[in-house]
Amino acid sequence: MAVRLRDVLLGLRELHLGNAPVIVHSSLKSFGEVEGGPLTVVNALAGVFSSVLVPTFTYKTMLTPLTGPENNAITYGSGESQNRMAEFFTPHLPADPLMGIIPETLRNHARAERSIHPIQSFAGINATNLLKAQTMLDPLGPLGALEKEGGWVVLIGVNHTVNTSIHYAEKLAGRRQFLRWALTPKGVVECPGFPGDSAGFQAIAPDMEKFTRKVQIGPANVQAVSLVMLFKIVISRIKKDPLALLCQQEDCERCGEIRRESRGD
Numbered sequence: 001m002a003v004r005l006r007d008v009l010l011g012l013r014e015l016h017l018g019n020a021p022v023i024v025h026s027s028l029k030s031f032g033e034v035e036g037g038p039l040t041v042v043n044a045l046a047g048v049f050s051s052v053l054v055p056t057f058t059y060k061t062m063l064t065p066l067t068g069p070e071n072n073a074i075t076y077g078s079g080e081s082q083n084r085m086a087e088f089f090t091p092h093l094p095a096d097p098l099m100g101i102i103p104e105t106l107r108n109h110a111r112a113e114r115s116i117h118p119i120q121s122f123a124g125i126n127a128t129n130l131l132k133a134q135t136m137l138d139p140l141g142p143l144g145a146l147e148k149e150g151g152w153v154v155l156i157g158v159n160h161t162v163n164t165s166i167h168y169a170e171k172l173a174g175r176r177q178f179l180r181w182a183l184t185p186k187g188v189v190e191c192p193g194f195p196g197d198s199a200g201f202q203a204i205a206p207d208m209e210k211f212t213r214k215v216q217i218g219p220a221n222v223q224a225v226s227l228v229m230l231f232k233i234v235i236s237r238i239k240k241d242p243l244a245l246l247c248q249q250e251d252c253e254r255c256g257e258i259r260r261e262s263r264g265d
């Protein structure tokens with residue numbers, strides 16, 4: 001049976017987040033079939049929460065230069081073919097398909113606005129002030145602003161490996177950020193504050209378990225965690241263990257760089 005608007009509205013209300021603003025990471029497929037498709041989910045989110053943010057990141061704009069600062073977890077000069085395919089960032093550039101179809105649908109909503117970072121833009125409904133918290137030096141600033149407003153992360157059919165807010169907590173914990181480059185109509189722009197890799201983030205789940213609210217909407221598992229609690233727990237994990245939440249892939253450049261730095265090589 002297809003999931004309907006009413007099911008999504010009731011399920012999201014069951015999280016009991018009150019009037020809190022949220023950032024949403026989602027998989028439309030996790031619902032099985034949805035009557036009305038992704039717009040139904042976007043309308044439900046906008047109906048239940050005071051403000052809704054989604055990541056509308058655009059990795060297609062990224063370029064790898066021939067040279068740059070050392071120890072930046074990037075192989076300079078290796079991106080010739082990707083560089084040729086890179087696209088200029090414009091406010092109309094679709095969100096990367098990696099984010100799922102819901103962010104792109106929200107971005108196209110009549111009430112949506114989008115921030116203008118060439119790699120890490122966010123779209124939001126009723127989220128003007130949160131979006132304004134983004135700067136080139138603090139690309140994930142909207143997540144810091146969301147925490148100050150008592151916001152929550154809502155994960156719909158996805159886990160913490162896509163929970164961008166963990167990156168903001170990593171930064172607050174003093175973890176290394178990277179420099180990246182993006183193509184814009186004004187030329188190539190330096191983008192500092194690019195976060196590490198998120199493949200190891202699910203390791204935070206046991207620590208978050210007792211603070212996590214869970215509901216089921218059709219076949220989709222939906223969970224919510226408060227940003228205040230998430231930041232606190234991630235920061236304490238990293239302070240205890242500088243290698244916490246890194247992935248286990250040997251060839252991962254960003255996790256490898258954090259390990260190297262921690263060894264002091």
Ligand SMILES: [Zn+2]
Pocket residue numbers: 197198199200246247248249252253254255256
């Ligand atoms: Zn990694």
